[in-house]
Amino acid sequence: MRLRTVLATATAGLAAATCLTAAGPANADVHADVHADLHAVTATTPDSHACSPAVSVDRFSDALDKTTYDGTFVGNLSALAVDRDGSLAAVSDRSALFALDGKTLAPRAVVPLADESGAALDSEGLVVDRDGTRLISSETEPSVRRYSRDGRILDRLPVPDALKVAPAGRAVSNGTFEGLTLLPGGRTLLASMEYALAGDSAGIVRFQTWRRAEGGHFRLSRQYAYRTDAGLGVPEVQATPDGRLLVLERGFTAGVGNTVRLYLADPRRATDTSGVENLTGQDGVRLIKKTPLADIVNCPSLGATAKQPQPNPLLDNIEGMAITGYSKGRLKVLLVSDDNQNAAQTTRFYYLRVRI
Template sequence: MRLRSAFVLAAVPAVVALVTVAGPVAPAQADVEAAGGSHACSPSVTINSFSDALNKTTFDNTFVGNLSALAVDTDGSILALADRSSLFNLDGRTKKPTKVVPLADENGKPLDSEAIVVDADGTRLITSEVEPSIRRYDRDGHLIAGSLPVPDALRVAPAGRATTNLTFEGLTMQPGDRTLIASMEGPLSGDEPDLHRFQTWTRPNPKADLTLGAQYAYRGDPGLGISDIAATGDGRLLVLERGFTEGVGNTVRLYLADPRGATDVSKVENLTPQTDTHLIGKTLLADIGKCPTLGATAKQPQPNPLLDNIEGIAVTRHEGGGRLRLLLVSDDNENPVQITRLYSLTATLPKR
């Protein structure tokens, strides 16, 4: 979902200046790393570097921005999904674009594409917030299968009880490629505020069709939405919670979530304080606003100039001992006062 203040929408011209690049992007800024001192954001998370090299650039006549999700492709490259129906391939080492493909629905219309998973066969499962939906595409962006089934309650009103632009913002696949999970950015009408539904699809093996599975409830921090999720490799999830306050800036927190023991709420119409359910457990790993700035600058008020509208997360490497290398990305909304920024972090997870 695009987060920006009403003031910014009113005051910023619709057209932004772009840096046009023929072929791979020439870095506007190299990766910036802390020169000595602590990289710690928390006891569990350190920030290694950030890069603004993609900010306000184009590749193959396509704006490189509006990035809402990341995934690691089968060849080790990075997929960066724009919510304006574009999918970029980024070099796994340099993070420079190497390819971009357009996306469309069955009628050739653009998507509000927010989250991506690379399936076992290399095809891409991509969400759109509009309905919401999850569709399957090949490596060249061609639609190759219809949408996955979605429970009626999760559809945008009046078809269901979801709010426009607060639907499938996160998507991940659990180890074994047999359980797909989508996270709702906001609560359903009739549910307790800050309770978000996580929908699963399951299959007996990676070659079978995905069918509707259990649904769980997760309590977000007050005022924050779920911007993305990522599987940790041991059945747990990383959850990005994010919000924006005009004149203050962004809040971004990284949580470790554990679905074990959570109640299947797929048949629970309204989640209220009286509902007898066990929620997905969560543990704060880091408030990204407490990371060292590494010299970052911001173009609008921020509690930490490193922050922006962070929307996507991917696990890029498992290093053993519970250590994960993470890549995060911010969505600039093609807004002059927002930045497309990549963040490299290392998280050390507690044992299950």
């Protein structure tokens, strides 16, 4: 999303990326020297890249910052997903769906996105379904639509009235479906609201689910409540192989910079809030339990530079997340920041290792 300023209180698998290289005429407008923007640092000790006891950052890449591909600006990236062939899908909130090389990040293709009337979307969440189609959320209405690989709309999922943007519902503009993930087994889809509904207590956001029915269509199912840290919203959520969730929380303070925190959350004992009109935090509702994994401000900077004030120059407007590998309770996680096509921000990829 084009993140507004909020008061923040503080913040299978991909191989190691080396550099972005042009891959023929379609890539001719990618900067030839973009490999110079990739910072890969080899750890001298296991702790040298630690952000917390549970999270470490291997490297980061600015390889796609302020580049274009096939005439389309490569940026404004809001979500990532691993495709069935190991490549990456990445969605821009300016109505573009990119295919990226899983190792180098080099763009391979771009597909324009639109709604049923041909209007642009504020695309925020992305899931590659088991048949290769793309489920994409837009926070404009909000909506979740199914697209073919070439950008044709195949289906549109129902959305509860309360989650629609006012005056149709109680959601705030630019604060609806940001995260989208498919739970293990592929039968349950989950979308995370970024901010609270009008009438709900500040910081309590709703997670909506759908269950796959006959014919593969998704039908409305349970809803859960999650409490963010003060001043933060939820830009992304990803299901772990054991059915829990990785949740990103994010905020921005002008003159200070971003706060980005990573949590492990468990919705399995949370109350179904689909019939609860107002969430007050004092209503007996069992919220999704969350456990802190890392505050990204505590990660080593790895030589990163920031174009605007940041409490750690590694930080930027982190918005997308994908789990790219899993083994024995350890995840490989890829994050990406949304540069908002702004000279003061950076499209940056972060390669994390997360112990859950």
